[in-house]
Amino acid sequence: MSTLRKIVIVGATSAMAEHCARLWLQQGVEEMVLIGRDAQRVDRVVADLRVRAPQCLIQTIISDFLQPEAIARTVEQACTAVSPDIVLLAHGSLPEQAVCQQDLQHNRVALEVNAISPVLFAEAFASRLEQVGQGKLVLIGSVAGDRGRKSNYVYGAAKGLVTRYAQGLQHRFAGSRIQVVLVKPGPTDTPMTAHLKSSGTKLASVEQVASNIVSGVAGGKTVIYAPAKWQLIMLIIRHLPRVIFNKLDI
Numbered sequence: 542m543s544t545l546r547k548i549v550i551v552g553a554t555s556a557m558a559e560h561c562a563r564l565w566l567q568q569g570v571e572e573m574v575l576i577g578r579d580a581q582r583v584d585r586v587v588a589d590l591r592v593r594a595p596q597c598l599i600q601t602i603i604s605d606f607l608q609p610e611a612i613a614r615t616v617e618q619a620c621t622a623v624s625p626d627i628v629l630l631a632h633g634s635l636p637e638q639a640v641c642q643q644d645l646q647h648n649r650v651a652l653e654v655n656a657i658s659p660v661l662f663a664e665a666f667a668s669r670l671e672q673v674g675q676g677k678l679v680l681i682g683s684v685a686g687d688r689g690r691k692s693n694y695v696y697g698a699a700k701g702l703v704t705r706y707a708q709g710l711q712h713r714f715a716g717s718r719i720q721v722v723l724v725k726p727g728p729t730d731t732p733m734t735a736h737l738k739s740s741g742t743k744l745a746s747v748e749q750v751a752s753n754i755v756s757g758v759a760g761g762k763t764v765i766y767a768p769a770k771w772q773l774i775m776l777i778i779r780h781l782p783r784v785i786f787n788k789l790d791i
């Protein structure tokens with residue numbers, strides 16, 4: 542496939558990212574650069590992907606995800622290795638809201654991992670895509686970013702920042718061959734939500750969400766709710782009058 546040859550994934554050990562990588566490999570991607578913070582975990586993902594697609598050249602970069610200088614260096618290294626058709630920014634963590642309320646350092650780290658780090662990666666990749674004049678930059682936000690709720694507003698606020706940042710980048714690159722795509726998954730069965738699964742929360746399968754992401758990106762969508770039903774659910778949640786919203790235990 543001529544338009545989909547080279548892919549860079551930040552947060553490559555994420556279950557969602559790994560499943561997207563598998564689908565892209567099935568579509569014949571030729572080169573990948575996988576970026577993570579832990580060499581052993583990245584190597585495990587690479588070993589699996591190499592078995593699935595021995596023809597693909599896979600390179601890895603281990604990076605610090607919180608230091609701006611390290612992010613800038615990593616992006617330069619990745620874009621020197623390949624000129625990406627798609628960049629996927631997938632890293633994130635689900636902090637405990639109650640702990641964030643009590644411990645400001647925990648709160649700060651949650652905001653840094655889920656908001657500051659992804660947007661610094663996005664900004665650095667945006668410059669590189671601008672230099673070559675094409676490419677898709679895919680950021681994983683969350684339905685949690687659509688409206689602040691008492692059960693997870695630290696994570697939600699971080700994802701809300703990613704949402705606004707993606708909107709700004711979309712505006713900046715409107716009319717160009719650079720596309721910025723914002724993915725908003727609903728609760729999905731990955732290691733991040735293992736504790737929710739055991740408490741009975743209904744979770745989408747990671748295979749379905751990855752498939753929604755890969756097909757949405759290929760189809761030129763700018764915002765991808767995954768699974769799609771979350772678009773309607775969040776439309777309703779966003780528009781609920783405050784007097785009703787405040788009575789909900791969500």
Ligand SMILES: NC(=O)c1ccc[n+]([C@@H]2O[C@H](COP(=O)([O-])OP(=O)(O)OC[C@H]3O[C@@H](n4cnc5c(N)ncnc54)[C@H](OP(=O)(O)O)[C@@H]3O)[C@@H](O)[C@H]2O)c1
Nearest residue numbers: 552554555556557606631632633634683726728729731733
């Ligand atoms: N699962 C859901 O229900 C859900 C819903 C909405 C949005 N999302 C978003 O989807 C994306 C992918 O998450 P996932 O569900 O695939 O979760 P996952 O499998 O738990 O993956 C999380 C990823 O984030 C990385 N990460 C976590 N903390 C980090 C830190 N402090 N610094 C650098 N990297 C860190 C992990 O790296 P290590 O392997 O090194 O730990 C891993 O690559 C995230 O942005 C998440 O917020 C998930």
